[in-house]
Amino acid sequence: MATTESGGALLPRIERFKSVQALSDAVAGRVAGAVMQGVQARGAAQLVFSGGSTPEVFLPQVASLDLPWEKVTVMLADERWVDEDHPHSNAAMLRRTLLSHEGPSRAQFVPLKNGAPSAGAGVGALRASLPSSLHRHDLVLLGMGNDAHFASLFPGTPGLTALLDPANTDRLAAIPAPTTAAPAIERISMTYAELMHARGVALVIQGQTKLTVLENALRGADPIATPAAALHDIDVLWCP
Numbered sequence: 001m002a003t004t005e006s007g008g009a010l011l012p013r014i015e016r017f018k019s020v021q022a023l024s025d026a027v028a029g030r031v032a033g034a035v036m037q038g039v040q041a042r043g044a045a046q047l048v049f050s051g052g053s054t055p056e057v058f059l060p061q062v063a064s065l066d067l068p069w070e071k072v073t074v075m076l077a078d079e080r081w082v083d084e085d086h087p088h089s090n091a092a093m094l095r096r097t098l099l100s101h102e103g104p105s106r107a108q109f110v111p112l113k114n115g116a117p118s119a120g121a122g123v124g125a126l127r128a129s130l131p132s133s134l135h136r137h138d139l140v141l142l143g144m145g146n147d148a149h150f151a152s153l154f155p156g157t158p159g160l161t162a163l164l165d166p167a168n169t170d171r172l173a174a175i176p177a178p179t180t181a182a183p184a185i186e187r188i189s190m191t192y193a194e195l196m197h198a199r200g201v202a203l204v205i206q207g208q209t210k211l212t213v214l215e216n217a218l219r220g221a222d223p224i225a226t227p228a229a230a231l232h233d234i235d236v237l238w239c240p
């Protein structure tokens with residue numbers, strides 16, 4: 001983790017945009033930069049998107065980018081354990097808003113849901129399906145709930161200390177249905193270590209409520225009760 005001169009953790013840098021359009025332009029600019037740098041340096045790029053509703057705000061702008069999408073691998077930070085025909089499927093949201101569009105349809109999508117009967121039963125095969133850990137994600141775009149969860153790392157998630165440990169070598173975890181946010185469906189989540197093992201990480205949030213939740217989290221809250229307090233040295237993109 002990067003630190004300040006006095007050894008403290010760097011706090012997230014909050015960029016405030018005036019409108020959804022300005023926020024979407026900024027997110028799209030980051031995606032384009034990450035893809036072009038990855039392709040130029042390594043011949044390929046890996047993008048990780050959050051689920052939930054916030055990406056629906058900016059993904060149309062991302063979907064319109066003229067990029068070498070055939071060289072891009074797209075993943076989710078977390079998934080609800082439902083099939084893609086379910087209204088709460090994060091993959092369905094991503095397909096609708098991004099992967100069904102002309103350019104991004106050439107990207108390779110790595111889902112976090114398989115045919116196993118539960119997240120616990122499916123997580124092993126999903127770990128094996130991830131791109132090699134030798135390839136860092138070029139950009140991770142996280143979201144956050146009003147309970148300060150990100151990905152599917154919720155207040156009260158069993159084993160949260162390990163899931164938030166930057167040295168954890170587990171890349172994915174099965175997460176029981178949360179009690180602090182909807183929908184109460186069991187999940188698969190990338191661990192904190194996996195998410196932060198990226199060349200760039202940004203948290204994209206909309207609305208005053210979430211900004212206040214984040215600001216409170218960053219005032220030294222306990223990450224076990226307020227997971228977003230574990231986010232250091234990342235960029236936050238916000239609009240009302």
Ligand SMILES: O=C1O[C@H](COP(=O)(O)O)[C@@H](O)[C@H](O)[C@H]1O
Pocket residue numbers: 050051052053054055077078079080090142143144145146149150151152181182183
């Ligand atoms: O359940 C989830 O919630 C968070 C926040 O979602 P939003 O609807 O408030 O944007 C999301 O980041 C996460 O990926 C998702 O599975």
